[in-house]
Amino acid sequence: MDLAKFRASAKRKQKSLSTFLDKLDKIVPPDLQDIADRADAAMWKETDCTTCANCCKTMTPTFTVKDINRISKHLGMKPKEFKDKWLLHEKETGDWVNKTQPCQFLENNMCSIYEVRPADCAGFPHHHLKPFDLYNDMFKANIMHCPATLSMVDRVKKEVDRRYDM
Numbered sequence: 784m785d786l787a788k789f790r791a792s793a794k795r796k797q798k799s800l801s802t803f804l805d806k807l808d809k810i811v812p813p814d815l816q817d818i819a820d821r822a823d824a825a826m827w828k829e830t831d832c833t834t835c836a837n838c839c840k841t842m843t844p845t846f847t848v849k850d851i852n853r854i855s856k857h858l859g860m861k862p863k864e865f866k867d868k869w870l871l872h873e874k875e876t877g878d879w880v881n882k883t884q885p886c887q888f889l890e891n892n893m894c895s896i897y898e899v900r901p902a903d904c905a906g907f908p909h910h911h912l913k914p915f916d917l918y919n920d921m922f923k924a925n926i927m928h929c930p931a932t933l934s935m936v937d938r939v940k941k942e943v944d945r946r947y948d949m
């Protein structure tokens with residue numbers, strides 16, 4: 784994955800893709816979910832997360848209490864020790880998040896706690912969440928971090944533009 788190329792492309796497309804995603808608050812094409820599912824499947828044929836890890840480098844996952852208990856046990860630590868060492872408790876959301884980026888568990892572009900990673904990481908980039916238009920704000924934020932989301936949303940926009948006058 785060429786991340787410099789991704790960042791340039793994300794910057795170039797951010798405005799038009801954000802405007803497109805905002806429109807989905809008001810107008811939803813009847814077959815949008817089918818279009819999104821096809822775009823997602825086509826995108827994954829050309830995207831390899833193991834050469835990227837940009838989410839682990841530039842974002843933080845949310846750690847649930849279950850995640851904290853499971854990961855700290857795996858590392859032979861007490862949950863409090865784990866939180867004190869690596870996590871912050873966000874006042875506004877009540878979420879536990881990483882203190883710093885890149886994630887402390889990223890080693891050689893791979894997750895060193897892959898089997899017990901947070902549920903948020905296991906589900907990222909959350910393209911499976913449906914219906915597509917309910918998650919447009921999340922996709923809008925993630926197009927600047929995730930090449931998979933940028934490509935998926937770009938494909939959805941192209942297909943919608945080809946078939947509908949929005």
Ligand code: SF4
Binds near residue numbers: 839843893894900
């Ligand atoms: S826990 Fe693993 S998958 Fe999640 S952000 Fe950290 S390195 Fe990435």
Ligand code: SF4
Binds near residue numbers: 836837929932
């Ligand atoms: S989910 Fe997105 S940002 Fe994370 S490794 Fe895959 S393509 Fe890269």
